[in-house]
Amino acid sequence: MCVLILQISLDTMAATQKCYAKGSCAPGPVPEGHLRIYSMRFCPFAQRTRLVLQAKGINFETVNIDLKEKPEWYLEKNPQGLVPTLELPNGKVIYESPITCEYLDEVYPGKKLMSSDPFEKAQQKMLLEDFSKIVPLFYRIPGTKSKGEDISALETELKEKLSKLNKVLVNKKTKYFGGDSVSMIDYLIWPWFERVEAWQLKQYLDGTAELKNWTLRMQEDPTVKAIMFKPEDHKVFFDSFMAGKPNYDYGL
Structure with missing residues (x-):
C-alpha cells in the first residue's frame, strides 16, 4: 500500500x-514537453544537474527523494538509490551528475556549456577528476571534528588541494574555470563552495585569492542565484545530516 503525495508539474522557476x-506511490508519467529530475533539495550532486537545467532553460519537474527511506519504486529506476536521476518522457532514465549534465548539454539547444574543442573538453574533465578528490574532505573534516578527533592532517590536505585549484585560475588568467564566462565545469564545481560557510570551511580559502574571486562571481550568476540556498539553510540541513536525522524537507 502506498501513500499518495500531491505532485505538481513544475517549471524551471517553481519550488520543489x-x-x-518509502511506502509512497510513484509519480505518474513525465508531463509532455518536460523532463523529470529526481533530486534532493540540499544535495550538491543533484544541484549540478539542476544548475544545468536552469542555465539551459529546459522545462522540467522535480521529484525529491528521501535518501534515508528511499521509495521502493525509485530503486527500480535507479538501483543505486542516489540522486540525481533524469527521467525522459519515454520513461528512460539517466543518472550520475556529470553524465546527466553532459547529456543535457548535448541534446538540448541554447547556450552550450561544454567546450566544442576536444582538448579543452579533456582539460576540464581532468580538472573535474582532480576536484572529485577534494569533495570527500568537505565531509571528512566536519565529521572528524565533531568526534573530537585531530583534523590537522585533513586540514593540510584540503589547503594543498584548494591551492592547486586556485593555481588553475592563476595560470588560465580567466574569470572562470572554463574561460571568461560561466561554463559546465564551473557549475560542476560550484555546489560545494556554496556550502563552505555553512560547513565551517570558509577559512580554508584563505590564501587562494583567485578562487575567492571566483566564488564571488559565481554567487552573482543568474542561474546560481535562482536556485541557491542561504548559508543558514544549508547549516540547518547539514547539522541534521551530521546528527543522523537529515531534515530533507526543511523550510517547506
Missing part, C-alpha cells in the same frame, strides 16, 4: 515539493 519516502 516534499520528499517521496
